[in-house]
Amino acid sequence: MKSLYYRVFLITLAVIFASSVLGLLGSNIYYHMKLKPYNDKKLVSIAEQMKDFIEFNPDGMERYLRNAASLGYEIYVTDGQEESHFYGGAFREQDLDKQDIRFVLSGGIYHGVAQFPNKPFITGFFENRLSNTVGVSIQTSGKAYALFMRPDVLLQFGELRTFFALVLSLTIIISILFFLISTRYIVKPITRLTEATKRLAQGNYNLRLKTGRRDEIGQLAEHFMTMGRELERVDLARQQFVSNVSHEIQSPLTSIQGFAKVLAQGDLPKEERLQYASIIETESRHLSMLSKQLLLLSTLEQGEEALNKKRFYLRGHIRQAVEMLQWQLEEKDLLLKLSVPESISVQGDEVLLMQVWTNLLSNAASHIPSGRSIEVYAEEMQSHIRVVISDTGEGIAPEHLPFLFDRFYRVDRARERASGRTGLGLAIVKRIVQLHEGNIEVSSSVGVGTRFIVTLPKL
Numbered sequence: 001m002k003s004l005y006y007r008v009f010l011i012t013l014a015v016i017f018a019s020s021v022l023g024l025l026g027s028n029i030y031y032h033m034k035l036k037p038y039n040d041k042k043l044v045s046i047a048e049q050m051k052d053f054i055e056f057n058p059d060g061m062e063r064y065l066r067n068a069a070s071l072g073y074e075i076y077v078t079d080g081q082e083e084s085h086f087y088g089g090a091f092r093e094q095d096l097d098k099q100d101i102r103f104v105l106s107g108g109i110y111h112g113v114a115q116f117p118n119k120p121f122i123t124g125f126f127e128n129r130l131s132n133t134v135g136v137s138i139q140t141s142g143k144a145y146a147l148f149m150r151p152d153v154l155l156q157f158g159e160l161r162t163f164f165a166l167v168l169s170l171t172i173i174i175s176i177l178f179f180l181i182s183t184r185y186i187v188k189p190i191t192r193l194t195e196a197t198k199r200l201a202q203g204n205y206n207l208r209l210k211t212g213r214r215d216e217i218g219q220l221a222e223h224f225m226t227m228g229r230e231l232e233r234v235d236l237a238r239q240q241f242v243s244n245v246s247h248e249i250q251s252p253l254t255s256i257q258g259f260a261k262v263l264a265q266g267d268l269p270k271e272e273r274l275q276y277a278s279i280i281e282t283e284s285r286h287l288s289m290l291s292k293q294l295l296l297l298s299t300l301e302q303g304e305e306a307l308n309k310k311r312f313y314l315r316g317h318i319r320q321a322v323e324m325l326q327w328q329l330e331e332k333d334l335l336l337k338l339s340v341p342e343s344i345s346v347q348g349d350e351v352l353l354m355q356v357w358t359n360l361l362s363n364a365a366s367h368i369p370s371g372r373s374i375e376v377y378a379e380e381m382q383s384h385i386r387v388v389i390s391d392t393g394e395g396i397a398p399e400h401l402p403f404l405f406d407r408f409y410r411v412d413r414a415r416e417r418a419s420g421r422t423g424l425g426l427a428i429v430k431r432i433v434q435l436h437e438g439n440i441e442v443s444s445s446v447g448v449g450t451r452f453i454v455t456l457p458k459l
Contacts (some may be wrong), residue, residue, distance in 0.1 A: 036124060058141050079105075089155060110136075162398050192221075193209070345366070387455075391449050394447060407425065
């Protein structure tokens with residue numbers, strides 16, 4: 001497996017190579033388009049100055065050309081026949097066409113630099129070919145000569161070329177070293193995250209990572225620890241859920257098993273048999289309700305796929321829930337106040353939202369003393385619909401409020417167990433509200449009452 005350092009090293013080299021190639025290509029294009037005509041024009045001007053000096057001082061032609069060559073020029077002088085002289089460094093290729101020589105001898109100006117062929121990665125500036133020169137004619141001592149010249153790049157820029165090559169080489173080497181060293185700053189936290197992932201996969205959720213960095217890696221480490229804590233919470237919740245389900249199933253099964261064993265004896269009085277059969281029926285009903293609610297929770301966990309949304313009026317919907325619980329209200333002589341405007345409509349699953357209202361109303365009716373009251377109030381806000389269900393019961397102690405929506409949580413375990421409730425009702429209510437992209441809150445004061453607030457989006 002290739003390490004990240006190795007990949008970074010290869011990427012660094014590739015970036016430097018690609019940058020160099022693109023830089024050379026761009027510079028070469030700029031030279032051919034801009035610098036080459038300018039360079040040709042400048043060299044022609046120098047050549048014409050040479051011509052003027054030689055024609056004015058014909059006797060000093062030889063010495064002048066040698067001095068010019070020593071200052072950094074390659075010069076070729078010919079009469080087009082047998083007499084030819086080179087001054088300065090040697091041309092790599094003597095590829096000058098005879099037709100061009102005749103053209104210059106006849107008084108023309110040769111623009112070999114400007115006419116040098118354009119090539120993507122070859123700049124004519126460093127091509128010391130005889131064809132890559134400028135040429136002018138010289139009339140001296142009654143004879144015509146053609147003078148061709150170009151800069152001797154090696155002589156003019158020899159030291160600078162070595163200097164810039166050294167600077168470039170050191171820049172590349174030092175850049176690679178610093179880049180690799182700085183890569184540790186990036187790779188090391190990723191290595192730690194990789195190790196943390198392995199520990200996480202092994203079930204070790206208590207992760208501690210350095211999060212002092214302010215960049216994306218620091219944020220990733222912070223989110224990673226948050227994920228670890230959340231996974232730990234989910235795992236604990238799963239274990240607790242399994243434990244609670246086992247307990248909820250085991251208790252009625254033990255009762256059913258024990259009383260069924262007693263009934264099997266056959267010599268019990270009729271009253272005892274009826275009592276034991278009634279207990280078995282109650283516990284069986286409790287198991288049935290538990291299985292239905294567990295199945296509903298499992299269905300709700302599938303997300304919005306479990307919803308069958310449509311628009312309906314809220315007042316009639318809540319009134320239907322109240323009618324279903326009328327017997328419970330009359331039994332305890334409870335007063336119910338309903339204040340829901342007829343104009344309020346919601347977009348949601350009628351069956352599931354009905355379970356929300358019946359569960360909250362049933363809880364209120366079950367837990368408040370006789371003769372008290374329940375109020376259902378709804379209002380339409382700018383972006384959402386707010387439904388408040390409050391009662392005038394004894395209230396709930398503050399230490400219980402954060403856990404009310406947890407699965408199998410009961411404020412009074414003995415009374416709740418005796419009532420046949422499973423402890424899943426409020427967990428189901430919260431999940432249904434969340435699937436409707438809403439929110440549910442609870443507030444309570446001991447001796448005053450409890451209030452549930454359901455907020456649904458106004459679609």
